[in-house]
Amino acid sequence: MIPAAQYLTAQTRLFKAGYDPGPVDGVFGPRSLAAWSSYTANRQLAARGKQLGTAMAADFRYFGIVTPLRMSHFLAQAAHETGGFRYLVERGSGDGPDPDPWDDYLQRYDHRQDLGNFAAGDGERYRGRGIFQLTGRANYQTYGARLGIDLISHPDRAAEPELAVRIACLFWTDRSLNSAADRDDLETVTRRINGGTNGLADRRAYLARAKAIWGLSHDRFA
Template sequence: MISRDQSLAAQVHLTKAGYDPGLIDGIWGPRSLAAWCGYVAGRPLGALGPLLGAAMAGDFRRFSITTPLRMSHFLAQAAHETGGFRYFVELGSGDGPDPDPWDDYLQRYDYRRSLGNNAGGDGERFRGRGIFQLTGKANYVAYGARLGIDLVGQPERAAEPELAVLIACLFWADHGLNSLADQDDLEAITRRINGGLNGLASRRACLDRAKAIWGAGHGHVA
């Protein structure tokens, strides 16, 4: 858990950096989380910030992402994967070749069995969405069933901030990432999310920024 002193120090840091965590009261809640998301992204998030903060406040407790180090690793990966919380939908389309190099990018995944795609247009329909890029019909079926939501019929819902946070936390828990965060193992976490080490320098920069608000206390796992 986060001590009151850690929370106070983090809230002061965010305030000095120009990000509003609400009351400086030592309570690490939605406002503080929203400000922290903006701080790690390096830009104000506007109306998106409170949506992310509220979702994280609940889901972090539910999935025990509750220490500075665990939260810092989650936010670092989230900020990288979404381009600083700009993109919750994979770029590209499946409309066919034209001068836009992204235009037919997703068509290659239309019949990708490893993703559960089995029809024309599935590559685009079940493109990566959310924080950790939920991709492929099989994953939309599986996570939709767990959430009680028809993500196959409404795949765009996976990009909604509240659901994006919940799906990302489920993925985090499914892949045992809390224990790797406790070990401060950025590379192992990156491999489980990305399948490799793509964007490692950016992820490390995001992690350094996420940790900065905690000072010397970021590594405490209480």
């Protein structure tokens, strides 16, 4: 359990930095998490921050993402994958002059068997959505079933902040990332999310900001 004094210190740092954590009372709830997300992204997230903070307050506890290190690593990866929480939907290139209605860039994924895609338009329908970019018909089917939501018929729902956080927490837990975060092992966390180390420097920068409110040092590979 994190001591209330440590929460108070984190809230005070957020407040002094210009990010409103709500009452500085040692209770790190939705408003504090929203402020921390904004601080990590280095920009005010406004309504989206409130939505994310509310979802994180519920799901972090359920999935055991409850220590400064675990939460910091989660936020750092989330901020990188979403461009500072700007994008919860993968961007395409738009539809070109060809006769079909599908995004030209995303069409390359239409028949990717490893993603479970098999039909024209599947690349666009099941494009990356959410915090860690849920991608492909098979993943939409799997995570939708786990959540009791029909993401095959309603794939846009994966980009709703509440569901995006829940799916990201499931993804995080499936890959045993709490233990990697406990070791402050940024490279392992990154590899299990990304499959490689793309954007490692950017992830490290976000991690440094996320940790700053707790007075923690950089990751052990810095």
